[in-house]
Amino acid sequence: MTAVAELRAASMRLGGRTLWDGLDLAVEPGEFLAVLGPNGAGKTTLLKVLLGLLELSGGSAFVAGVAPREGRDQVGYVPQLRAFDRALPLRGRDLVRFGFDGPRQDARAAVDAALEAVGARGYADEPIGRLSGGEQQRLRIAQALLGHPPLLLCDEPLLSLDLSHQHDVTALLDRRRREDGTAVVFVTHEINPVLPYVDRVVYLAGGRWAVGSADEVFTSARLSSLYGATIDVVRVRDRIVVLGADGEVEACHHHVH
Amino acid sequence: MSLDFYLQQPFAQHALLAGAIVAVTCGLIGPFVVMRGMAFAVHGTSELAFTGAAAGLLVADNAVAGALVGAVVVAALLTVLGGEERDRDSTIGVVLAFGLGAGVYMLGRYHGFATAATNILFGDIFGVSNGQLVLLLAIGVAVAVVMLVIRRPLLFASVDAEVAMARGVPVRALGALFLLVLALTVTEAAQVVGTLLVLSLAISPAAAAQRLSANPATVTWLSIGFALLATEGGILASLASDTVKPSVFVTAISFTIYIAARLAAARRRPAYA
Numbered sequence: 457m458t459a460v461a462e463l464r465a466a467s468m469r470l471g472g473r474t475l476w477d478g479l480d481l482a483v484e485p486g487e488f489l490a491v492l493g494p495n496g497a498g499k500t501t502l503l504k505v506l507l508g509l510l511e512l513s514g515g516s517a518f519v520a521g522v523a524p525r526e527g528r529d530q531v532g533y534v535p536q537l538r539a540f541d542r543a544l545p546l547r548g549r550d551l552v553r554f555g556f557d558g559p560r561q562d563a564r565a566a567v568d569a570a571l572e573a574v575g576a577r578g579y580a581d582e583p584i585g586r587l588s589g590g591e592q593q594r595l596r597i598a599q600a601l602l603g604h605p606p607l608l609l610c611d612e613p614l615l616s617l618d619l620s621h622q623h624d625v626t627a628l629l630d631r632r633r634r635e636d637g638t639a640v641v642f643v644t645h646e647i648n649p650v651l652p653y654v655d656r657v658v659y660l661a662g663g664r665w666a667v668g669s670a671d672e673v674f675t676s677a678r679l680s681s682l683y684g685a686t687i688d689v690v691r692v693r694d695r696i697v698v699l700g701a702d703g704e705v706e707a708c709h710h711h712v713h
Numbered sequence: 714m715s716l717d718f719y720l721q722q723p724f725a726q727h728a729l730l731a732g733a734i735v736a737v738t739c740g741l742i743g744p745f746v747v748m749r750g751m752a753f754a755v756h757g758t759s760e761l762a763f764t765g766a767a768a769g770l771l772v773a774d775n776a777v778a779g780a781l782v783g784a785v786v787v788a789a790l791l792t793v794l795g796g797e798e799r800d801r802d803s804t805i806g807v808v809l810a811f812g813l814g815a816g817v818y819m820l821g822r823y824h825g826f827a828t829a830a831t832n833i834l835f836g837d838i839f840g841v842s843n844g845q846l847v848l849l850l851a852i853g854v855a856v857a858v859v860m861l862v863i864r865r866p867l868l869f870a871s872v873d874a875e876v877a878m879a880r881g882v883p884v885r886a887l888g889a890l891f892l893l894v895l896a897l898t899v900t901e902a903a904q905v906v907g908t909l910l911v912l913s914l915a916i917s918p919a920a921a922a923q924r925l926s927a928n929p930a931t932v933t934w935l936s937i938g939f940a941l942l943a944t945e946g947g948i949l950a951s952l953a954s955d956t957v958k959p960s961v962f963v964t965a966i967s968f969t970i971y972i973a974a975r976l977a978a979a980r981r982r983p984a985y986a
């Protein structure tokens with residue numbers, strides 16, 4: 457199997473600071489990959505490289521075997537939730553329609569199918585600004601997946617969603633990658649909401665990086681060496697809690713926004 | 714004089730035709746003006762049409778040509794200086810202040826009849842010549858064609874610039890192109906309702922329309938319809954009244970439509986937040 461997305465010896469410097477260096481990563485079809493790390497570690501930057509919006513400082517990036525700019529059709533993108541204005545004259549189905557590029561007469565069927573797949577038919581004709589955050593994110597996912605791209609990039613799609621909507625959205629993405637083989641690269645502050653689904657984790661911190669399964673990466677030794685400080689990783693039932701010198705590293709970041 | 718009599722006259726027919734062209738183009742761009750929060754850009758570019766007109770008079774004795782060239786210059790200037798979205802309004806304010814000052818100076822230097830420049834402030838729909846009508850039509854068709862071509866990507870860029878950019882939509886270029894289209898439309902509209910009243914055609918109809926529907930296509934059709942109703946209704950009412958300027962009726966009708974749309978929307982869907 458060829459990788460859906462690949463970074464080879466990739467490095468990124470922004471404003472004189474090295475975000476990551478020599479990063480090797482190959483995302484397989486159907487894989488659920490979580491990208492974690494503190495604020496400013498370069499998680500979103502990594503997505504922007506794969507979206508073709510930023511150039512690497514060194515190394516190379518590929519999407520579906522080509523440069524990210526050429527591979528745009530192969531990528532779906534779900535951003536952070538920024539609620540739409542309540543008065544915005546746009547329906548849910550109009551947002552989803554933006555994901556469609558084919559001939560006009562096929563649009564309606566493609567949009568309906570995409571709405572159906574995320575269970576959003578019921579509110580597709582409502583003004584989008586009047587929908588809940590969870591409903592809006594479902595519509596964004598429908599838009600991103602409409603063209604059946606092999607790769608889906610999500611930038612903190614759970615931020616400012618309540619727990620039940622967080623669960624809905626992650627379960628939806630998980631089902632999609634199992635049924636369609638869509639690889640999911642999921643940037644998040646917090647591992648726990650996606651822990652049941654992730655195959656591998658990329659952890660970025662302090663200019664260093666680690667790649668592996670959640671069990672491999674989330675160890676006190678591994679994270680301590682990334683942060684260059686003493687970090688304790690504690691398992692509480694089926695949750696992972698990361699404790700740093702200044703308190704709970706993950707939870708702190710999660711509540712900053 | 715009766716309305717029937719006036720409708721036989723070329724000046725009234727020209728007015729109705731010019732009004733229709735301006736209404737359609739304003740109705741077409743209006744929803745994007747409202748969605749992108751560009752009301753102040755409309756106001757700024759329309760007032761700067763006065764500066765363009767004054768410059769046109771001074772240089773070539775042609776207010777309309779001056780206003781149109783001015784619109785292009787203003788759009789280019791605002792694109793270059795514009796930068797981030799939140800700086801946009803202050804940039805417009807700065808350019809507008811300087812532009813009006815320059816306009817007053819140039820009008821002072823002009824020794825012909827200055828009515829051609831002040832007409833652009835208040836509108837001179839009953840003074841549209843054959844040549845102007847042709848120019849108006851050409852600009853109207855150009856604006857309509859551009860809007861038709863860029864409609865969908867511009868809508869995407871307007872509601873969700875981040876994702877549009879990620880999908881390869883040229884968000885910045887579209888923004889610059891729309892500003893140019895807006896400046897030309899507004900300058901064109903200024904000749905009908907005048908610079909000071911352009912907002913009533915470029916904003917009010919679209920603002921009313923978006924109260925009534927969330928379907929972008931419906932909003933565009935309603936916006937065009939409302940703009941036509943205000944313009945043609947205003948011109949006819951002015952002819953019938955014999956003394957009152959059309960701008961008065963145009964603005965009154967479009968304000969009435971806006972209030973009616975808000976009332977209708979409030980009845981249908983209570984504003985719960």
